[in-house]
Amino acid sequence: MQYELYYWPSIQGRGEFVRLVLEDAGADYVDVCRQPGGMDRMKQILGGHEPALLPLAPPFVRAGELWLSQTALIAAYVGEQLGLAPVDEQGRLTARSIMLTIADLIVEVHDTHHPVAMNKYYADQKAPALLRAASFREARLPKFLGYLERNLERNGERNGAAVLVGAAVTYVDLAAFQIVEGLTYAFPRTFGGLRDQVPRLLALHDLVAARPRLAAYLTSARRLPFSEHGIFRHYPELDP
Amino acid sequence: MQYELYYWPSIQGRGEFVRLVLEDAGADYVDVCRQPGGMDRMKQILGGHEPALLPLAPPFVRAGELWLSQTALIAAYVGEQLGLAPVDEQGRLTARSIMLTIADLIVEVHDTHHPVAMNKYYADQKAPALLRAASFREARLPKFLGYLERNLERNGERNGAAVLVGAAVTYVDLAAFQIVEGLTYAFPRTFGGLRDQVPRLLALHDLVAARPRLAAYLTSARRLPFSEHGIFRHYPELDP
CATH class of the missing domain: 3.40.30.10 (Glutaredoxin)
Incomplete structure (x- = not known):
């Protein structure tokens, strides 16, 4: 299909x-x-x-x-x-729960540069963006990262695997990989300062990046670059 | 269970x-x-x-x-x-798609009063809230309401039922009911001015409200009142 x-x-x-x-x-x-x-x-x-x-x-x-x-x-x-998900029902529900929480994080990343009007330019909402980004850096991002790290820790203890749910890589781990990629691009200073608090998340990122098909994709022309038109944007003033 | x-x-x-x-x-x-x-x-x-x-x-x-x-x-x-969902696969996927879009609307309602810092008071972010609420009233709310109304229109033509998906009331219709309730409370002026654009959504609200178990719930002590501590808050300055 x-x-x-x-x-x-x-x-x-x-x-x-x-x-x-x-x-x-x-x-x-x-x-x-x-x-x-x-x-x-x-x-x-x-x-x-x-x-x-x-x-x-x-x-x-x-x-x-x-x-x-x-x-x-x-x-x-x-x-x-496609076989990139747990097969047991609790595993599927846990994966969906985590995926939706990552989707919430994506909204909050987006809103750092568009806090008041989705249909206007960043330049037209820079003052509130500075406030929203500060709250993101100081409160929200550490909360979401702690959530992912703790879920990795708990699943590791339970299933002996360095993934978010179950015993093998799933779509949720691919999403967590993309979060690390995006944060590294958009918030290099902030995320750089938080990296030592999320060793499991960084290890998961590297595990995913090394998967043969994904590694091939990431170096292909199909993988678009990050830019200041997407969700993850690097504006130095939002990442002081 | x-x-x-x-x-x-x-x-x-x-x-x-x-x-x-x-x-x-x-x-x-x-x-x-x-x-x-x-x-x-x-x-x-x-x-x-x-x-x-x-x-x-x-x-x-x-x-x-x-x-x-x-x-x-x-x-x-x-x-x-519990039988409050379509049973066919496309119906289930459509219902889940609409429910997640309603969840996005809920985030945007929340952010009208908390545009820059979830962990601070509304009073501390009133200036950006005025901007965010204006964008919500003028662009985002009409877009979401149009989405719900058009989905009702399309499903009505297809299935002859005044509900969002399939032929009977589902959890998505209950969510749409709650959106109408919340908007009526939080944005009486704005939503009042948009009501004639969403006749099907208002009819769905009334259909849901008249369901016997739901009607009993809505008049019980279990149904908490709206207030300025929830998602839907009435701040007159955000609804001029």
Whole structure:
């Protein structure tokens, strides 16, 4: 079965959490908007042309005859289909719970540079962005990182594996990898100062990065660079 | 089977999206923190005392031997268990997609009064709150309401039912009901001005409110009042 991923073609953004699952699984997929005419197809579906799903925003996916939207749901669904998820019910629920918490973190990363108006430029909301970023650096980011680190510690004690849920790498670990990548790009000083508090998360990042299919993807042209158009943006004044 | 819901005992908040499903289904459940000693139990679990789940924040739920966190996941899981969800796979995925989009709206409602620091008082972030609330009123709220209204219109044409997915009321409709309730409380002027654009959403609200078990719940002491401690807060300056 071929998957169709619909997402903005020039940023990693939320779509990257889906791309990582598809790439690591070696799935057959099309990144629709990076094909000729793909943006028009995405816009048609956002306008209501697909009977099965009217999404609010990308990413959304067609998986065979099925359509779904929302990053965390897509990552979980595709991961479960492709063997990148726990198979027991508690494991699946724990993975989904952690994935949704990572999705919350992604919103908070985004809001550091867009705290008051999603449809306006960063330059037009720099003063509140300085406040929001300070709160993110001092309170929220340490809280989320502690949550991931402790979940790694607990699962390691339980299952003897250096992953977030169960005994093998799942879509949630790929998402945690992307969080480390993004924080390293966007908040090098802040995250640099927190690295010694998250040794398990950094080890997980390296474990994921070394997976053969993922390593090949990361050095390919399919892996877009981070930039100041995505979720993770490096603005030095927000990372003093 | 008895469900255990863990959530703050004095606000509707995110827990209400779970309570509505449990109440409408007539499920056997305990609102743990509203029992003697319940807050201590919740805090223990947030501190790591439950082997199966370490949540970042409430709400979280025990369903038999299974534990899960994250509002949208809980509502979907409990709804699917209790017959308040579509049974076909596309219906389930569509419902989960819409529920997660409603969860995004809830974050944006919250951030109107807490745009820069979740751990500080509204009074300490009133200037950016005025900006964020303006963007919410003018751009984001109409976008989300249009999304719900169009999904109702499309499903009505497809399935001949005045609900968001499939042919009968599901957990997603209960969530949409709560959105209407919350907006009516928090943004009476703004939402009042938008009501004629969402006739189907208002009809759905009334349909849900008239369901016997839900109607009984809404007039019971179990239904907490809205207040300026929850997600939906009425600050007149944010709703001019």
